[in-house]
Structures are given as structure tokens and as C-alpha cells.
Amino acid sequence: MGKTIIEKIMAKAVGKSEVSPGEYVQFSASRIDHPFILTGTDMSERFGKWKSQDWTLFDPSKIIFAPEHCGSYTRVGSTTTNRENHRRNSNWLKQLGVADENILELGRIGNCHHLAVEKALALPGSVYFSAMTDGHAITVGGVGCFGSCMSASAPAFLRTGWTWFRVPESIKFNITGKLQDGVMGRDVYEYILGQIGPTGAIYQVMEFTGPVMDSMSMDGRQSMCCLAMFTGAKTGIVNPSQGIIDFFKARTKVHFEPQYSDKDAKYIKTYNYDGSKIEPQVVVPPDRHLVHNIKDVEGTPVTNAFLGSCASGRDEDLRMAARILKGRKVHPKVLFNITPGSTDSMSRVDKEGVISTLLDAGCFICAPGCGMCPGFYTPLAKNEVCITSSTTNLPGRMGDESAQVYLGSAATVAASAIEGKITDPRKYL
Amino acid sequence: MALKFKGNVWVFGDNLDVDYEIVPFRKFDAGLIKLEDVGNWCMANVDPDFAKKVKKGDIMVAGTNMGCGHDHFQANLAIKQCGIACVIAESFDRNFFRNSIAVGLPIVELKGINEFAKAGNELEVDLHAGTINNLTTGKALKFTPFPDFLQEILEVGGMDPYADKLVAAGKVKK
């Protein structure tokens, strides 16, 4: 019987010839011979006792350390300065044997899930772990990698290299046709969420396939996988394209073996959607699963726009915003915060003139990282209304609890920033 | 700790988000809620008095997709700290499931629990045997117990003490 991509990746990672859904497996990091674990300042701060113990790391060479997981030191309401935390933690990790080049500094970083791919920690066919509180490690499903966050198991994992997994069932989402211009990977995911609801894929894997996925960029695939948790899924995953394999070959000397689902793999369900019919989607406050076609909410006034987070802020998102804003201005009443996901991404699109187009339009460009998603830089004030391409819209997530957060694609965010109200991006393309 | 519990049931609904229903994220992130006393905020947005009313050893019953949203383990700690001995739900969010084992909060995933256990019922749960008895109604349910290594993690109180054991036993590279 055939196997799904996730079953093949997990079997390989735990050294078994095959694994099946429902099985609990034990993983030992000694099987992986390249750096594949990312950790950051905030993790150790939340575990005060971590540092008071007489500690050893199971293998310092497999660990990359980055400032915050958010790529900044600017935490709203923080009582100690994160810069001090970072200094203390990086000194401490150094003592534990982490090499200088594995300790990243501002200027070489970004949001951790962007880093996982940019720094080739997450490789097609392999596993990648975030040793922080960071469920969006699943973003790397977009490059055909199984990503997982260790969260509360992180300290134990860093000490022992040992952890466990439950092998998930897979659901197949077959998306046919061709997306309209201005409809992005983000819209496809939200559309699916609207169809299957917040419990539609609990503890299961969402495997996205079909012609729409085949032609979707690596950036769009990552956006979709990043969000998979909002349908309850363990992760989203896409069989990697040749373009993705080439991207990693150019970035790393590490040998990797991409995995692909077998034709006769077993799925517990298959959904078929016609991608050409998908409209831009908007999630409305206060719940993460209230998904609408854009025409239902068009015209809703906004005071803020934010483009960024692990769900967005990649090359394609920044280019899309620049394409829409070129020769136009952000509405005078709107603060449009754009936070590129990583330094690499910002630098790449800068060479194409994207950043200066955005600046000319009146956007506020922040240092690469998570940006406003957890309330950094320009947190929402009382009663502000924001349209954003970030991950979630729970009350208080991006600032004051009275602020309203609408979620949409980078295209929708940019078009709405121009008009000061939720706007269908297709009219600007 | 033997993996056996007896306590009164508190019932909550479906889709409880770790950052809203279980612990208010903004207050936590702003440092207004400390990890040491996060138990006092457990379910504060649903029932502000819950942490005061709950008794040590009580049992929480939830619906589908328990602990959805981000993987913030303060939610699991809050439930454990406020005295809940065990959480039983129709289904769990994946991150919440893992974090519960990691912090040593016993959980049981069991379809039909909402029909079986009502608020105020007294339940007896045996994680090792895979049984739940409703002492109020006299009914019983069975479930597949966790594999031994997961039971052991819960028995010693979570992943940190378990790692201590592994390291002490020389089972991992030092």
C-alpha cells in the first residue's frame, strides 16, 4: 500500500521502513546530521529554571540561535530589555558549545519560520524543529518538510535530542483550475477553512495538491501551510516542486532526499475545489474561522494595514504590494506597516525596486521579523481597525483588545490601504 | 503519581482557544500574568470565577478541538496549576495535546465524553487501564491507553523530569 509524503518523512526520520497513522513513534535527533533546530531568546526566558540547571546540549552543532523568534528586541510591555536577555542567552549557549556562526545577530535574521527556509534548516523530505513556543514551524510544509515546534518540550528536547510523535492521518485537498490574478495562496487556505471549518482537520495533515498547487510559488505554499493549524491540523504539506529542490541545492551542501506521496497513498478524505472560482477571502473579527468572500465586507473602513508575519512578508507578498501601490499612495488616514519576513527577502526585492516603491507610496517599513502580528512596532490602539496578512485576529493579539482585526492576502491588504477601506485587489491589477 | 483520578466534572465547549478562552494572551504577553500564577487566570474569559471555584483533583471535560490556536503552553500550565487533575475532550488540538504531555497534564481523547459526563458528575479515570467510570450515573467508558513511554512521562510529571531521568540513566549522548 502506498504512503503519503508525511508518513514517508516520519518513517525516515525515526529510522523505520514505514509508519502508519495512529502510531506513536520515538525520534532521536542523532539520526539527522545537519543543523535543523532553531531556538530563540524568548524560549529560555519563559523557562527560568532552564538556566539554573547543570545543563548539557545533546549536540550543539545542530542548533541555530536567533534573537527572539520574532526577529526583534522590541517587545511591547516587556519588563526587561530583550537585548540583555539575548546577550545573556547567547553567552550561555556559547558556553554550552554553540559555535559563533550559529548564533545569529540582528541584520542577519528575520521571523524564525522564514529563517528556517532561508538558512536551509528545513529541507525537503526531512524534519525541522523549532525549540520555542512556535506552532507556525509547520510553515516549512510548503517546501515538503515536516516542521514541528517543541514548545513546552523544548528544554527536554535540547538536552536529550529525544522526542515522540503521533503519526497523523492525511486529508487530500485537490485544487484544480487556475487562480485568478490577485488571488493568492492565502486566499486558497482561507477558502478551505471556510469550507471545512475550524475542526475540519484535527490532528490530521492537510496535503495540498492539484494543478493550482503545482504552479504555486514556494512563498504561496508556505503561506498556506503556515495557517494549517487554524483548521486544527498538525501541519499542511505540499509535494516539493523542482524549483524548490533547486532553491535548496543552491543554498546548502547538505544531502537531502525529497519525499513524495505515492499515487496509491491512503487519505481519510479527499476534497476537490475549483481554484478558478476562489475569490479573495477575508476573515472577520472576533473569530479566526469567520471567513467571507471579499464582496461581503468590501467598504469596511480601516485605520491600519499590516503586511508581514510568518503567513506573509515573503518576496511574492512584497512584490504584490509594490505592484498594487506603484504610482499610488496609501490613504492619508491609514498607517500601513510593512514588515518583510527576513533580511534576505528584503534585500532580494530591494534590488528590484520594491522597497522604494513602497516607501514612495507612504508605507512604514519595519525591520524584518514578526512585526505587528504579536503587537510589535505599531501595536493597535483602542478601537483601531486593521486589515492584515498576518496569522490571526483574536482580540488583543495585535494590541488593544478593543481593536478589530480583519485578515486577508497581501494583495487585499495593499488595495485596502490605498482606499482606507476593505477593497478587492483585482481592480488594481 | 499513579495515573488514577477521582473528581467532579467541569464542562466547557468546543474550540477553546489557548490565547482567549483558556488564558488571555494580551495580558500574558504584557507580563500582567506571570507563569507562576497563570492558574489564577484559567478560563477567566469564559468564567471569571472558575479558578476560585475549582477544587484540586477536579476533572475538566471539553468538546472538540480543545486548546486550538497557537502552541502557547501557558494554557496547559494554567489548567494544571488551578488544580485540574485530568482533561477529557472529544478531540484535542495537536499543539495542546503535545504540550499537555510536556507539562505533565494528563489528558484523554474520547469521542462521546460530552454525552457521558455532565457538569457536577463525579468521574473516576484510570489512564493506565483506559477506563472512565461515572460514579453519578453508574455508566462506564473505555479508551485505548497511551503507550508506556507516554504514561511514564505523565507519571514523572512531564518532559523536564523525564529528561532528567534519561540523562541520569545515560540513555542520551551527554
Ligand code: SF4
Ligand atoms: S509572525 Fe506571528 S504567528 Fe508567526 S512566528 Fe511571529 S508572532 Fe508567531
